[in-house]
Amino acid sequence: MSREKAYKKLNEVFQDVFDDESITVNDATTADDIEDWDSLEHINLVVAVEKMFGIKFNMGEVNNMKNVGEMMDIILQRIKE
Amino acid sequence: MNRYTYEQLYLGQKEEFYVEVTEEMLQDFRRISGDVNPLHNDEAFARQHHYPQRVVYGMLTASFLSTLAGVYLPGENSLIQSVETKFLKPVYIGDKLIVSGVVAELHDSVQQIILKVSITKPDGQRVLKGVMKLGVLR
Numbered sequence: 001m002s003r004e005k006a007y008k009k010l011n012e013v014f015q016d017v018f019d020d021e022s023i024t025v026n027d028a029t030t031a032d033d034i035e036d037w038d039s040l041e042h043i044n045l046v047v048a049v050e051k052m053f054g055i056k057f058n059m060g061e062v063n064n065m066k067n068v069g070e071m072m073d074i075i076l077q078r079i080k081e
Numbered sequence: 082m083n084r085y086t087y088e089q090l091y092l093g094q095k096e097e098f099y100v101e102v103t104e105e106m107l108q109d110f111r112r113i114s115g116d117v118n119p120l121h122n123d124e125a126f127a128r129q130h131h132y133p134q135r136v137v138y139g140m141l142t143a144s145f146l147s148t149l150a151g152v153y154l155p156g157e158n159s160l161i162q163s164v165e166t167k168f169l170k171p172v173y174i175g176d177k178l179i180v181s182g183v184v185a186e187l188h189d190s191v192q193q194i195i196l197k198v199s200i201t202k203p204d205g206q207r208v209l210k211g212v213m214k215l216g217v218l219r
Binding site: 040043044046047050056057058059061062 | 162188189190191192193214216
């Protein structure tokens, strides 16, 4: 899957989790850019991303992602595995 | 109190307990919540609206979900993250309820479990169903 195509799916997840169809994310997006992105919504987001892409993050990855770009890197890596 | 760790939990795991709703519980709930709505407090009003007696607060019934998570499944390590419920049938003072939950999903990366919950009367009539998202403390 291309990064561009994966971002289309990832945007759907963000829009659904944060109930805001205007959200679009990119490599540089962080929790500071989305008002409702707190620790609880992070959990909901991680679970929703796992379901959308059929992948599993590990606990360290969940706690250490600095931006959406790092999340996307892991998603694309898992899809290949 | 149960003390399940995340690693001890599994899909399909079930816990349940029994509770009887009392007049004192309604009084305590009214005192804590400030909900003085007559459907829960005025026999005549309840009958006027075709209920045989005062209806127990739905949120009082739902409060037993707190016990389900915090005492039974997973117990001590519970952190309630969200609760969605539907109130299916009225509950009355003196009703005995079976409060149960089943682990429907496990999300390892965030140590979260999804519990499908239901509250039923002994005759099998379901009065509440719902879904709880629970974190499991490390």
